[in-house]
Amino acid sequence: MFIINMANRRTNKKTKRKSSTGKTANKIGIIVGINDDECMNYKLYPELKNIPEDIQELSEINGKPSSDVSIAYIAQQRNKNKQIDILSMDDINVETFKQYDMVIGLFEATNLSINEGYDEFKRYLRVVRQSGVRFYPQPDFIDFAAHKFRWIKHLEKNGLPVLDTIAIRNDKGITYAKEVLKKIERKGWGEFITKPEVSAYSVGFKKWKPTTTPQQLQKYISDNYEDNMGDKILVQRYVKEFHDFHEIRTYWINNKYRYAIGTIIEHSVTKADGRLNILYDLPENEGGNIEMHVMKQLKYWGKKALKCIPHDTSLIVRIDFGCCIDNRKNCREYFINEIEYMPNVFCNKTKFPVISEMAKNIIRLSN
Numbered sequence: 001m002f003i004i005n006m007a008n009r010r011t012n013k014k015t016k017r018k019s020s021t022g023k024t025a026n027k028i029g030i031i032v033g034i035n036d037d038e039c040m041n042y043k044l045y046p047e048l049k050n051i052p053e054d055i056q057e058l059s060e061i062n063g064k065p066s067s068d069v070s071i072a073y074i075a076q077q078r079n080k081n082k083q084i085d086i087l088s089m090d091d092i093n094v095e096t097f098k099q100y101d102m103v104i105g106l107f108e109a110t111n112l113s114i115n116e117g118y119d120e121f122k123r124y125l126r127v128v129r130q131s132g133v134r135f136y137p138q139p140d141f142i143d144f145a146a147h148k149f150r151w152i153k154h155l156e157k158n159g160l161p162v163l164d165t166i167a168i169r170n171d172k173g174i175t176y177a178k179e180v181l182k183k184i185e186r187k188g189w190g191e192f193i194t195k196p197e198v199s200a201y202s203v204g205f206k207k208w209k210p211t212t213t214p215q216q217l218q219k220y221i222s223d224n225y226e227d228n229m230g231d232k233i234l235v236q237r238y239v240k241e242f243h244d245f246h247e248i249r250t251y252w253i254n255n256k257y258r259y260a261i262g263t264i265i266e267h268s269v270t271k272a273d274g275r276l277n278i279l280y281d282l283p284e285n286e287g288g289n290i291e292m293h294v295m296k297q298l299k300y301w302g303k304k305a306l307k308c309i310p311h312d313t314s315l316i317v318r319i320d321f322g323c324c325i326d327n328r329k330n331c332r333e334y335f336i337n338e339i340e341y342m343p344n345v346f347c348n349k350t351k352f353p354v355i356s357e358m359a360k361n362i363i364r365l366s367n
Contacts, residue, residue: 025101025134025366026082030072033089033107036201037344038064044353045070047077058088059107067345067355068106075359082366092124097131102366104136104315108342110146113198117228121146121198136365137341141311145341148197148234151309158308160301161325161335166235167197170225177218184235185210191238194220198230200340207238245323246281246290247337250302251345251354252317253361257299259283259352262290280349287351298334305336314365316358318343 038061042049051065051073059069069086076084087096089107097103105128113121128139137145144151149167156162164187168180184192196204204227206220224233246262262281282288283295302319309317322337345354 023101027099027101028075028082028084028362028366029087029091029097029100029103030068030075030084030362031087031089031091031103031105031107032059032066032068032072034066034068034111034344035059036061037067037346038062039067039070039345039347039355040064041347041355044347045074045355047074055086058086067347070347070355071106071358071362072104074355075362078356078359079363082363092127094127094131097127097133097135100133102134102136103128103131104362104365105142106342108137109142110198110200110342113146113229114200114203118198118230119228121230136312136315136362138312141309141313142341144309144311145317145339146198147230147232148338149232151339152234154310155305155308155336158304160305160308161333163236163239163325163335163337167232168221168235170196170221170231170233172221174214174218177214177221180235181212181214181217187237189237191240192235193238194233194235196224196227196229197232197234204229239322239324241324242322246279247323248290248294248298248321248334249343249346250298250319250321251343251352252302252306252313252319253354253357254314254364255306255317257302258357259286259350259354260290260295260298261346261349262288280346282350294334301334301336305339309339313341315341315361316343317341 039045039048048065048070055069055073056065059066065073072084072086076086089112109121109124112124125139125143128135149165152162152165166180166183169176190210191208193205193207204224208217221233243264246264248260248262250260251258260283264279266277266279281290283290284292298321301321305319306313306317318338318340319336320338320340321334323334325333325335347354
């Protein structure tokens with residue numbers, strides 16, 4: 001077990017855990033390890049200039065601290081009245097969790113599904129539930145948001161804009177693949193996309209042509225089964241406008257809109273580190289060019305989505321909107337493309353102090 005606290009850099013000492021019934025949490029564990037989403041905005045977060053090497057190494061990219069460890073370190077440094085330990089994925093076990101009044105999972109369960117398989121995703125949630133610790137994001141919300149087809153159908157039932165989606169199993173044979181292609185043809189989608197249900201970072205995403213053969217689709221289905229990222233694959237119409245307009249990622253902390261970032265991924269431009277180039281933009285009132293009439297529409301749907309989600313969403317939620325729904329209206333409309341329960345925050349791209357605000361929200365949840 002690797003626990004870091006600035007008052008006592010390494011400790012395995014066990015203490016009695018308080019009840020998770022709303023009492024003040026003075027001993028907090030924060031799990032990190034995304035190794036992505038670098039944060040080097042030293043103007044907003046001067047403490048990060050001096051982050052100890054052994055803490056940064058828990059979650060970093062390109063020699064810079066990731067957003068999760070940045071949040072944990074800022075919370076630790078600005079709240080000396082509480083014991084805040086920075087944990088790693090190796091600490092995801094019942095025995096460790098029971099040492100704390102509250103645990104925050106900034107390293108999300110979906111990362112385990114991508115890297116270690118769906119069984120590890122389920123183990124993460126099982127540990128949280130068996131430990132009985134006060135945990136954010138709460139496990140029921142993790143389970144809901146990670147299973148994309150579940151929230152897509154729930155939002156659709158409640159009248160929110162989502163894409164028509166088919167969920168197919170990944171443990172079927174060639175006959176099943178033929179039936180899936182026939183269903184896609186009946187819908188008249190032409191080009192279509194597939195992605196594993198429990199995934200992120202576009203892992204497993206694939207675009208298909210109308211000429212796709214059952215053998216080609218079956219191989220993808222079989223490969224997905226081997227990769228073990230859930231038992232379903234989502235199928236949607238390919239939205240050709242998606243890469244022409246910004247996907248707008250709206251951030252909601254404690255169920256309040258805080259900021260947004262628009263992204264366009266340039267699939268034809270690869271950076272030196274092998275990653276695709278991303279174009280960024282912000283709403284007009286946040287220093288960018290995304291029109292306010294668009295943001296008004298997205299905030300309206302974002303609030304509606306949060307209200308209809310049947311789980312606690314008080315830590316952070318990112319609701320991503322894509323363009324556009326093919327509803328034959330003259331005015332194109334955005335749809336809800338993703339609900340993220342522990343998202344990348346792009347702290348270097350926004351003036352909003354998301355790292356310190358997340359740290360404050362963690363402390364608010366502990367009191």
